[in-house]
Amino acid sequence: MTDRLVEPGEREAVLRPPTLVVGVGASKGAPVAEVLGLVEDALREAGLSAASVAELATVDAKAGEEGVVAAARRLGVPLVTYGAEELARIDVPHPSDAPLAAVGTPSVAEAAALMRGGELLVPKRKSAARPAMATCAVVRRPGRGRLAVVGLGPGARDLLTPRARAELRRASVLVGLDQYVDQIRDLLRPGTRVLESGLGAEEERARTAVAQARRGRAVALIGSGDAGVYAMASPALAEASDDIDVVGVPGVTAALAAGAVLGAPLGHDHVSISLSDLHTPWEVIERRVRAAAEADLVVTFYNPRSRGRDWQLPKALGILAEHRAPATPVGVVRNASRADESSRLTTLAAVDPATVDMMTVVTVGNTATREIAGRMVTPRGYRWQEEAQ
Numbered sequence: 001m002t003d004r005l006v007e008p009g010e011r012e013a014v015l016r017p018p019t020l021v022v023g024v025g026a027s028k029g030a031p032v033a034e035v036l037g038l039v040e041d042a043l044r045e046a047g048l049s050a051a052s053v054a055e056l057a058t059v060d061a062k063a064g065e066e067g068v069v070a071a072a073r074r075l076g077v078p079l080v081t082y083g084a085e086e087l088a089r090i091d092v093p094h095p096s097d098a099p100l101a102a103v104g105t106p107s108v109a110e111a112a113a114l115m116r117g118g119e120l121l122v123p124k125r126k127s128a129a130r131p132a133m134a135t136c137a138v139v140r141r142p143g144r145g146r147l148a149v150v151g152l153g154p155g156a157r158d159l160l161t162p163r164a165r166a167e168l169r170r171a172s173v174l175v176g177l178d179q180y181v182d183q184i185r186d187l188l189r190p191g192t193r194v195l196e197s198g199l200g201a202e203e204e205r206a207r208t209a210v211a212q213a214r215r216g217r218a219v220a221l222i223g224s225g226d227a228g229v230y231a232m233a234s235p236a237l238a239e240a241s242d243d244i245d246v247v248g249v250p251g252v253t254a255a256l257a258a259g260a261v262l263g264a265p266l267g268h269d270h271v272s273i274s275l276s277d278l279h280t281p282w283e284v285i286e287r288r289v290r291a292a293a294e295a296d297l298v299v300t301f302y303n304p305r306s307r308g309r310d311w312q313l314p315k316a317l318g319i320l321a322e323h324r325a326p327a328t329p330v331g332v333v334r335n336a337s338r339a340d341e342s343s344r345l346t347t348l349a350a351v352d353p354a355t356v357d358m359m360t361v362v363t364v365g366n367t368a369t370r371e372i373a374g375r376m377v378t379p380r381g382y383r384w385q386e387e388a389q
C-alpha cells in the first residue's frame, strides 16, 4: 500500500491510500488542461500516484474557477477551499506578492495544501505555459493519530494493568503530571518524547495531548487511578475531534484500592464525591452529599482536605451524620497501595479530620455497614443474610 509510483510484480496488487493533498492556485480563466497538466506533471515527477490524491485545495475566491473545478472533477476528488485569512496564517516556504495582491494571501497552493499539516513533497511550481496561469503544491497528509488515555492505578506497580503497560510502550509521546511520569518512566521505550507538567495546567495538558495526536503521533495521556475519574479523560475528549483514534485504558481508582484495604465497604450501592470546590461550587457539592445521605449510599470522598480547604470534610460528615448513627464505620486510607500506605477504621462520631489530607480517601458506610473483625463490611443485603442474622 503506497502513494508512490511502483511497478507491481506479477500477482501483486497496489492499494492506493488517500494521502495526498494538492494545493492549486489559478489565474482567472486558467484552462483546465493547464491546471490538470501541471498537477499530473508534478505528481509524476515526484514519483507519486494521482490515484492517491484525496483532495484539491484552494482559496475561497477560486471555488468557482472553472479550470480548477474541472480538474478536481477529472481527478475524481473534492475541491476544498479556505478563506484568504486562514491561508495567510500558514507558514510556507515560497510566499509571493502576486496572490497577496490578487486574493489577499501570500500563498495559495502551498498554504492550502499545508492547511491540515503534513509533509510538503512538491513545493510550489508553475505551469509551463507563458504566462503561467496555474500553480500547485503537493503535501502528504499526516497519518491518523492515536490518543490512549491510560489509568496507572493507585501506585503499586502490580496494580498497573498489562494493557496500560502495553499502551505506555506503544506511545511515541507521553503527556502527564511529572509525579505520574516518574512512576512509569522505566516502562517507556527509549526515545519516547515526554511532555510533563506540574500540578494544575490540566487544560493545557489535555490540549497538548490532543494536538500531538492530531499530528499523527501515538500519544499516551496518563493519570493516576483511573484517568477518567476526576482526571484527564474528560478535558482531553472535550478537545478531541473525530480525526484521531481514542482508546481508554481503565485503572484501579482510589475508591477501589481503598476499599480492598478496608475490607468490603462497597458491597452495596455507593457513590464517589469530590470535595474540591476548585471547579464545582460548594452548593452543588453539598446538594450531592445530602442526596447521598438521604439515599443511604456508601460515600467515598476524593480530594477530601487540603491545607487551604479544611472545613468541607467536617461539613460533609455532619450532613451524613444527620442520617446515620454515630457508630457508622468510616475508613480513612492514605496512599493506598503505595510504600507509605496507612489506613484507619473509625466511626462517624470519632473520625478526626486532621488525619486526612490530599493523599487520602474517606469512605463512610451506609446504615447497614458494620465493623467485623477489624474490617469494614457493607452487606449485600441478600435475603439469606438477613434470615441468618
Ligand code: SAH
Binding pocket: 154, 155, 223, 224, 225, 226, 227, 228, 229, 230, 231, 252, 253, 254, 255, 257, 258, 301, 302, 303, 304, 333, 334, 335, 336, 337, 338, 357, 358, 359, 360, 361
Ligand atoms: N484519577 C484518580 C483520582 C484523582 S483525584 C483515581 O481514579 O484514583 C485525586 C484524589 O484521589 C486525591 O486527593 C485522593 O483523594 C485520591 N487518591 C488518589 N490516589 C490515591 C491513593 N493511592 N490513596 C488514597 N487516595 C488516593
